[in-house]
Amino acid sequence: MIAKSAVRTSVFVLLFAVTVACGGYQSREVSFRHPSGYANMQQAAGAQIGAEAFSDEQSASEAFGFDIIDAGLLPVQVVIDNAGKNSVEIVADQTFLIDRQGAMWNLLDSRTAYERLEKSSEFARVSKSAGRSAGFGALGGAIVGAAIGILSGENVGDATMRGAAVGGAGGAVIGGGQELGTGEGAREITRDMRRKELENKPIEPGSIGRGFLFFPAEAESAERLRLQVVDVETGETRTLFFDL
Numbered sequence: 001m002i003a004k005s006a007v008r009t010s011v012f013v014l015l016f017a018v019t020v021a022c023g024g025y026q027s028r029e030v031s032f033r034h035p036s037g038y039a040n041m042q043q044a045a046g047a048q049i050g051a052e053a054f055s056d057e058q059s060a061s062e063a064f065g066f067d068i069i070d071a072g073l074l075p076v077q078v079v080i081d082n083a084g085k086n087s088v089e090i091v092a093d094q095t096f097l098i099d100r101q102g103a104m105w106n107l108l109d110s111r112t113a114y115e116r117l118e119k120s121s122e123f124a125r126v127s128k129s130a131g132r133s134a135g136f137g138a139l140g141g142a143i144v145g146a147a148i149g150i151l152s153g154e155n156v157g158d159a160t161m162r163g164a165a166v167g168g169a170g171g172a173v174i175g176g177g178q179e180l181g182t183g184e185g186a187r188e189i190t191r192d193m194r195r196k197e198l199e200n201k202p203i204e205p206g207s208i209g210r211g212f213l214f215f216p217a218e219a220e221s222a223e224r225l226r227l228q229v230v231d232v233e234t235g236e237t238r239t240l241f242f243d244l
Contacts, residue, residue: 030063032079032210044238045231046084047203052077053097053222053244054212072116073108074217076225076244079210080203086233087202094228094239097215104226105219202232 035041038050054060054075060068068075076097082088096104108116203209215222225242 030077032077034208035079035081038079040242040244042240042242044229044240045082045086045088045236046205047080047082047088047229049078049080049227049229049240049242051079051225051227051242051244053225055219055222055244069217071120072217074215074219074222075212076215076222077210077212078225078227079208080229081208082203082205084231085205086231087204088229088231089202091228091230091237094226094237095213096226097213097219097222098224098226099219100221100223102223103219105215108214108216 033050033052035048035050038052041048041050043049054063054077055069057067057069060075063075074097078090080088092107095107098104213225222244225244226239227242228237228239230237
């Protein structure tokens, strides 16, 4: 079945971002709307789906607490309300961002996303502000690894650096992992992750899935999202285009 052979992903992610404050890190919830509240809402396999790009620095920084676009990542939030009878999930390797020039961009895998974050000017800024004891490598792994959803109860930085592709850990669970570092901020992130545990699995009937897809910031614009979803039980796929 297509659902079993396709690259699996959990793009309905832990919705948090991390900011640096004088007293340490602070988690930030990212709000979302029901798909019916999006002008681009579409339906597939009984599910309502809406999408929104955070393609300008202001909105992205407000959502994530740091300049994630400057770090090389362009986030697109996707919300799915599965009112159908079967589970649905996104087919990661058939999902693309389309920019204003019509160029198509792949989803970033975890290794690439992590390396972009680590090598960015944001790395230097946040690590300098936070202090080395908190370990920005772990912080970066927390942001990227949690957002892409590939962890399985272990140190975020280590798991992310193994370079597993988006969706390569089907059935994994975020939560119950080791501390992300020795600083209080890192421990706060760990507690926050445990409180907002994410299961990497298809969206079940009657459930809402929401989270971010990360694309290369080189796209510079987000005109449309080509999103492919699959009915897990029947293997039937639907390809949808969302104006962003």
